[in-house]
Amino acid sequence: MRARIAIGLLVVIHAAILCAGFLAPYDYAEQHREYAYAPPTRVHFEGLRPFADRFPIRFLAGGRLFGVDSPGVIFLWGADGAGRDVFSRVLYGGQISLATGLGAAAISLGLGLFWGTLSGFYGGWADRLIMRGGELFLALPWLYLLLAVRAFLPLHITTVEAFFLLVAIIGMVGWVRPARIVRGVVLSARERGFVLAARGFGAGAPYLIRRHILPLTWGVLLTQATILIPQYILAEVTLSFLGLGVGEPVPSWGNLLAEARQYHALVNHPWMLAPGLATIPLLLGYLMLADILLENPERQAPHGRN
Amino acid sequence: MQVVRTVYLTITLVWLAHALPDDRLMLSGDVGSRGGRLVSAQRIEPKTLNWLYASDVSSREVLQRLMADLIHINRQTLQPEAALAKSWKGSADGLHWVLELREGLKFSDGEPFDADDVVFTFQVILDEKAHSPQRDLLILGDKPIAIRKLGRYRVAFDLPQAYSVADRLFDGVFILPRHKLEAAYKQGKLEQAWPLTAAAGDVAGLGPFRLKEYVAGERITLERNPYYWKVDQAGTQLPYLDELTFLFVGTEDNQVLRFEAGESDIVNRLGARNFAALEKSRRSGEFNLVNVGAGLEISFLFFNLGEPPAGASAELKAHLAVLRRTKFRQAVSEAIDRESMVRTIYLGRASALAGPVPPGNRYWIDGKLKAPVRNVARARRLLESDGFKWNREGKLLDPAGRAVEFSILTSSNNAERQQLARLIQDDLKQIGIQVSVTPLDLRSLLELVQKTHAYEAAILSQASADADPNPDIPLWLSSGVNHFWNPEQKRPATPWEAEIDALMRRQLVTRDYTERKRMFDRVQEIAVENQPLVALVSPNVLVGAKKKLGNFRPALLEPCTLWNIEQIYWRGAGTGVRP
Incomplete structure (x- = not known):
């Protein structure tokens, strides 16, 4: 239900x-x-x-x-400082925010799957190299790095370029956690009976990974996706809030909220907070789904009991 | 009992009045009562208490309370007034000035003040080895001014060249105590003297307050200087307040919140939206919110008119070539709707600008410049006459057939300038120009504008330190650092910049106001003809204070609210206004 x-x-x-x-x-x-x-x-x-x-x-x-019809206007959620309809901007802004969340989640899960499988399956120095590299990645102060990088970027970033940049940045930063989880799954899968049996029959690494190991990771990946998508939607909000996201006049939930952070907006124009409210049902939906998937591990890993 | 107390008080007051130095300065204004504490929330923490090395606004804000200058510009009348110097006289050629100092004054630590302190102060400022940024203030035509001691209370200044307003040179040049700083100066350690963490007893000045306590990241508290040299009309020694506290709160929004919550008593330079929010506040009955009127700050859009930087992309070069066309800049200016900026961003509490001098500067604005009215048809005609065309989608094409676009840099922590950029973006879209807005933190922005020159256009604000045009010389001279559109040129790049240079240099040595005004009017006209900077709006000075504050007389010039801090008092002080 x-x-x-x-x-x-x-x-x-x-x-x-x-x-x-x-x-x-x-x-x-x-x-x-x-x-x-x-x-x-x-x-x-x-x-x-x-x-x-x-x-x-x-x-x-x-x-x-x-x-x-003009001269009438209809602003369901009020208007912003330039007289633009907040309702329309929240809807259009959702496209950027959502696409960022989905795109970035795809990138970081893809990278996580690749490095995690590699590291878990082969172990040894490859494992150590990838995992230590990942830790280095986690330790970087990303926000400050991004602020510095922004100053060096060409000033003429079109909105589309800014968008892809945003997706790429958020996605690239987040591969470590999924990679660690995938590595764990692969490590345990490697020692399972059916994998060892297949190996005994002479199966090569690509076959083993494709046929026996990757299917075991789908459940984990799905759960990770439901956690990462809302997280990345919020990441977009944070980055746009800091002026690193898509530029005016294109809206995203992040830059809409950045506009609402002024005192007078909170006091006199509370409708400027609408994008904040709009994120709630979306994030709630994703997090509920993640919750359900985490509670039912048998749904997560259909091959787990083989 | 009451009688005894009154008599005792009267005797004390009379005795105090006589014990005070002879040369005290009597200020007009309401006679207030002593006592109480004033709290002001500042955005940023000061960096130092050492005036010689203080170049940030927040340090100056505090230092102005701790220090005093020889001749001071009255923030309300905008005219120079006697301060530590009680009178001054210039020679006929304006090169030699003799200042009579007040006698019998004491620093806030009780040590006497005399000409030696003045000589010491100017000596360290002008010493190149001391590297004080304040040195630039006292350099005229590449040569420093010279100082001579004539007597214990008498000094002479020799200027290397005539200067139009020599008395204004001394405003903000704070006199330092020789007995405190000479040792550090001799050891070459002046730069390390008086950090924020200095002990209260180490710092001494001639201002109305002295240092009491500094708590890092939180506040700095000043207490009354018991040796201050100004008195009110009843002969009471000023300042009235016992203590003055500056809180550091980070942003304007926090300043407003603190003020609304009653945690601070005075708030300087509000944005129009915040001002409106406070007007509607439930507690607005407790505040005096004052719209002082058109101020001296202007916001302007300017273009990069310098040579493209080494290694510039072909794209940047092409964009800069378009921006260099005078008619293009004129068209941009025509197409900008300044009235709607005033209306939507400032709620009418600002002025649309015709030229680079704001209406708040009533002595210097060129009244012949016409009020700006948006004229899209004229903008189109201007572009057409310069070989620009429009394609089928309505996009503007430059004479070489490329679509016209440029980016505007704004400071990412200034909401108003970002809104200005947004309106410009929309206005220019209507004549087919594609503008992108890039918010950057101010430091990166200035780096691009002043150092690397790899940008196309930017929006900045500038608040003049004085109503006189001379402090803005670094903006006008082509060799100036603040000549934003093409800073620090070896030789003026265009004939009109050469003409501005000549006019500004000439007015600098002219002493007749009408003559100077005529020259500066011409400078404004040249600026409007060529639009290197497109003046946009000038916000009104909006301030607030608790209703119970007496002598609250906000001024147009910084510091707008605290300029007469020595006279500000709590009505009904002593009845426990503030602990």
Whole structure:
């Protein structure tokens, strides 16, 4: 049951973020300067017709789910300092944040799987080299390093480049933990009866890894993914918060939150915190899923009892 | 009992008034009562108490309370006033100045003050071996000014060349106690003297307060200087306050929070949004929030007009070639909507700028410059006449057919400048220019602008230290370090920069105000014609203080709120306002 709720939640949120272009009433960069920090628009009904202040809300007009003819505006979650719709920006921002989370998780799991398998399967000096290298990686003060690196990067990073850079950085930094877990699984798998038997029949390393060892790691990887994705979404938030993420005017949850960190925003314009709230159901969904997977180890490792 | 106490108090006061030095300075303003403690939250911790090596704002903020200068610029009237020097006289050619010092004054440790201290101070500042950054203030045309002692309370200064406002030179040049620092100076250890951790008894000055205690990372507390040389109209020795505490809180937001919570009593230079938030605060009845009006700070966009740096990419070179076109810069200026900046970012509490001098500087602004109005049509005409075209998607193409784009650097910890950049980005998009905004920490930004020159455009703010144009000379002269668009040139790169150089140098030695004003007006006009820096807005000076503070008279010039700290008092002091 809990699994269904979690999965349902995730599906709904992912769908909403994917369809931002349709669901959001405005483009993320559209400025309405006369409405700087406008509070959420009041929506009310006259009969069955919804109105945003005095203007009727129109549905399915101009390729958007809903909208208001100018000079009316509809800001469901208020507007930011340049009069941009926070609701639209949160939806569009989710695309960057989510893609970062998924992309970075894929990179770090891929790297983790590769190095972890190598290190666990071959052992010896390869194992020591990889694991000590990993520890070195963990010990680096990444945040300061990134701040320094930013100063050397070309100033003209387009948003797309910044995005890939962000994904690559976050993904590369995080390979050590999955690699250690995979190594543990591989180490124990190496000594299992069926692996030893296969080896006795003359199976080579590539065959053993592909056929017998990798299938054992899937469960661990899946659980790791459900933990890492929300972690990386938050990492994007942190990096953008520090000005290392995608640049204006493209939104991400991180740079949206960075805007809300000012005193006056907290006091006078609390709707600027909407992106913070938007992350909650998404992270909750992923973490619930991770929880369920961790509680049921038999689901994790279907081949475990062979 | 009451009578006895009153009589006793009167006698003490009369005795005190007579015991005070003859040359004390009487200040006008409300007569207050002594006692109480004032707390001010600062953003950043000072770096040193040694004025000779203090180049950061936060150190100066504290030192201004501990030290005094010979001639001081009144922060409210913006005119020079007698301080440690009670009078001064210049020769007809303006090269020789004689200053009469106040007699019988004492440093905060009780040691007497005389001409030897003044001579010592100028000697160490000007000593090249002492490496004091303050030395630059006393160099005119590459030569230092000279000082001579004429008597115990009389000194003479000889300037190497005529200087338009010689009396203003002395503002902020704090007189140091020879008896405390001479030994360190002789041993060549002046730079190590008076760190923040110095013992309270080691630091002495002529300011209204003296050091009491410093707690690293938290606060610095000053106490009343019992030997201070200013009195109020009733003859009471100033300052009124017993103690002054500076808390270090890190950010403007924290300053505002502390102020709102009542943990600090005074707040300097608020952002417009924070000011509005405080106005709406539940406790706003306890504060005096003052909009002092247009200040002396300007925010401006400027372009890299220097030669491309060695090893610059072809892309950067192409972008810089476009930025070098005067008509392009004029078009950018025309396309920027300054009024909406004032409205959305500053809630109307700022002025849109026509030129590089803010309206707050009423003595020097060129009134002939027209108020800036956004004119996209004119921007397009300007670009067209310079060979720019638009492609089918509406993107602007330079005469070589490349899409026009550039990046703007802003400081990542200044929200207002980032918002300015965001509005510019949108404004310029409407004439087809693609702008990317790159937030960087201020240090990396200045490194790029002043050292490596590998950037295209940036937004910065500058607050003048004085209403007079002379302190801004490093901005105007092509050889200046703050000539942001092309700093430290060997020879002026363009005819208009040469003209600015000539005008600024000429006004520097001219003593007639109208004559100087005419020259500086021309400088402003040249700047507007060529737009090396596109002046954007000048924020108003917004400050706040507890309502119970008497003599709170905020000024336009830094330090806006604490400039008259010796006169600030708690109304109803003694009734337990602050422990």
